[in-house]
Amino acid sequence: MGEKLPTNRLSEEKFNVFWGLPVLASDAISSVAYAVDEILWVLVPSIGLISYYWAPKIAIAIILLLLVLTISYRQIVSAYPNGGGAYIVAKDNLKVKYGLIVGASLSVDYILTVAVSISAGTAAVTSAIPALYPHRIAIAIFFIALMTIGNLRGVSDSSKFFSIPTYAFLVTILSLLIAGIIKSIGGTAVPIPPMVSDPAVSFGTQAISLFLLLRAFSSGCAAVTGVEAICDAVPNFKEPAVKNAKLAYVLLTIFVIITFGGITYLATVFHPVPNSQQTVIAQLAASIFGRGLMFYIIQATTTVILAMAANTAFAGFPILLSIIARDGYVPRQFAMRGHRLGFSNGILLLSLAAGMLVIIFQSDTHLLIPLYAIGVFTSFTLAQAGIFLKWFRTKPRGWVYKAFINGLGTIITFITVIVIAVTKFLSGAWVVLLIIPLLVIVMMKIRNHYTMIAKRLDVPNDRIERLKLSPKPMPYVIIPVQSLNVMVIKTLRYAKSLSNEVEVFNVETYEGEADKLRSKWAKLKTDVPLVIKQSAYRDIVGPLTEYIESNEHASRPGDVITVLLPQFVVAKPWEMALHNNTSLFIARALLNYRNIVVSLVPFQIEEKSELYKDIDLEIE
Template structure:
């Protein structure tokens, strides 16, 4: 039943040789890897206005120079990550760049920041999209958390079906959003050019503004820079591209940068020219669309595609998180399970972990994750800064042809990224301070996992581990709960292995049951020694493990090993298991951690 449901949801398994078919072309890659960056156009310009409105509406003309500054930062980031794609064509992005050029800890900080950021991407994006849905249908508002979790599950299933299949489905809403905004910006600019929009709605550029300060402008710049989240995703996901992967990734990155620049600049300019004032009840994009078209089909088309892109921005996390996790797992900083491909050749463990963590966040914050946005943004600019600085070190160290131009690009990117990061820390410390706790904690966990894998490797390696002790024979211990076919099956198996060294062990709760068991055993198995253990407190585990430890201590002196054969009956139907106490599983769980004890389960399958 479960297998049939899995096949229906996920699809049939793919052969390893079909991996090449799961690579992305540029069109699909642009859709699923750019959704996070493109969706930020819906809220990035609004973040600038929210800061400036604290002074006055006259200050809105500063959105133009601030927008130009953000576009310069975008250009520096795009050119820098293009260089990263060719310098490190196997993916990994900021993690690999920082680790190779700045050292292990900066690399782990970058990697840890991005892992957390991708989890926040899913939680914040889905919650924002859910808010858009419940705003249109107020009756659904009490079900915000349920709807958000259902959307995460839906996107997770799509990604478990394989990156190509999910891209084929999710590409349509992304390109519809781009089309909708192009129509909005085009019609808006046409109306401005033809004089249909009065120029009195906004203050002219250069108008003096009382109370404006450099600090406030920097804060507005940092808030608007949240539109650049997701820019790094393509450099992390190079292995998902068709060959030649670096060339295709580079072209996709340039296309994403161009689209993002046009859409961001267009929305910023229209918001300024229309004199849009942000408010809680209606987004900036909604106000622009309403002013441009009125409340007609095109308005609702723009609103619908905006809600869709906010939800589907989560897919960037699903595309980049598993590949970043693979790089960390290959370096032994997180569990090796993240390197395993699933039935559809995707890294399904990474996908499932991301979905689970995102749902936990959504439930914990009751779907109101908007106050996580500053944490989400600063989590991006930490790896931005480290990646740019790492490339600076690389060019200075290697000095390849044309290195000076590359150095300047990375220097500008590093400087602006660091400035934005520090502005976030200074102006929104109350919201971003958890970074100072969880990042060192994550780095500590990375190192602990690495130490564990190294310790395991040292102990398993034949050239370095202790020589195995000689084994002269086996003492077989069989815990018995009565005289049954299950016990008979286990005793017969023990006789086939070591007929002269078998000890049956029965735990009695009172003297009467102890006496009856001894009498029955003498008649049934007179050749097999039975040891009865009295347990007045009705514990099976404690007396049994104590007995096993005693036998093991004596057996080790003669180079004998102790094997505990645990009888276990297997019901015909799996649900029958809940009707029986699972004492055999408990005994096994306790004994597995006993040194020099071999634990074996002897199954007996019931027929009805």
């Protein structure tokens, strides 16, 4: 996805606040496009028109929660400027297992962020063009592929590519809010008639209960997901990184309050009814501007910002995974930077996992939302608790105020976790509650594996001084062959330079097949013996390993046996698929055996090269 970038250009692959804010905050900013929908999906079918009285109050509670989280995460940015956010905080101040719970929770949340955001963006497309609704899964997969390609280009390029749509969305939403408020003040706002053709739409007349309001609150909490991404990716900001990250949090909070609060207010005025065919924003835009140019501009920018909101996960998830990988709890490949200095393996894993969710849940945002918030609020709670204990332990200047904020954040987010778990358990939250512990167990097993490998490979310093690198006896060399050819001659020459104990091994898979080899071998002036075994089942690896383990050759128990495998290499990679590549299968099988050294002897074949130029045949 572009030319390779040297490591010394890493400092250039960072962004300032203007370009970085949309990348890391687009998830939270874009949540306005579906958070209000989710609140109304809970309230309207139960309590009808009274929903528009309670929706603003629920929105205010969510905004207050956002303020507490913003203040708390700004403190975490100052305390942990190297990134990692909630994972590092929980691991350092609580126990490792709590850090792993945070890592697993955020990993699940980031994957769901992509699936939800892309699905919501697809819903905006199908709201504007209903004929595309049957193709929503293909559209969602296309968006994920586009995001993957953009992020593989690198942090610098992707930030500029993905930031402009975010600002375009903010401009169009502000236009919608201003026009809607003017209509409201002027008394020309007309409530939107419900789409009675949608069977999912109904006006309930149930009694208002605390459980119902808590369900609506838990659904609307999608508006604050993505807040942790800035904290995870502090090192991606240009210097001063801490100052820039904290400023980004302030701007994020302002944008979310204006957009989320404004759309909620318009919902109380225009009474949009949630349905599967048209989003709340689409209904508001149609009512305020009509189905003209401005309606389609709003739908277009909403579509793009919702798709771009997935970039919050593409920016945060690979960095989080790289930090966990350096600690040894996920495969170390995720700590490696790709050609464009991004964590390419994490990007690819995220896109594949999100694509699977889109397919499984038919790109339905309403079905994905119940799985969404519990993971991120679990990480919120543990991060707040961890930093709260840090202030008590270190007692820095102003620690009482900091501890109060984080203590309050711990209580609020813990209550929210309980509410989400209870209200959404049967709707799908149980899946996340099951997956997170399983991921923690897998992480622990990966760490145990790395620890075991390190112990087995480690040579203590006191033993290094006493080691003797005296030469071992010459190895016993076996060369598996199918025929006598130029590359076998080259391998024989190399084998004779290693040892005097060399033999050639052939497996006859069909009767009479080895006669030609015997005839040729008899003409070769060599003392290297030719051993031929029959295989009734046309297997080559089995007879070879049986022969190596037998007493038929001259090696002694415990001796090192070297197996030299002739392997030709063609100029064009696709041509390798035309050959059996038996040596590669043999090499893979023999790696599991102790005291066997496997070596490939390459022989490059070029169409225009001189015959036998790679070896001296010494023809008499």
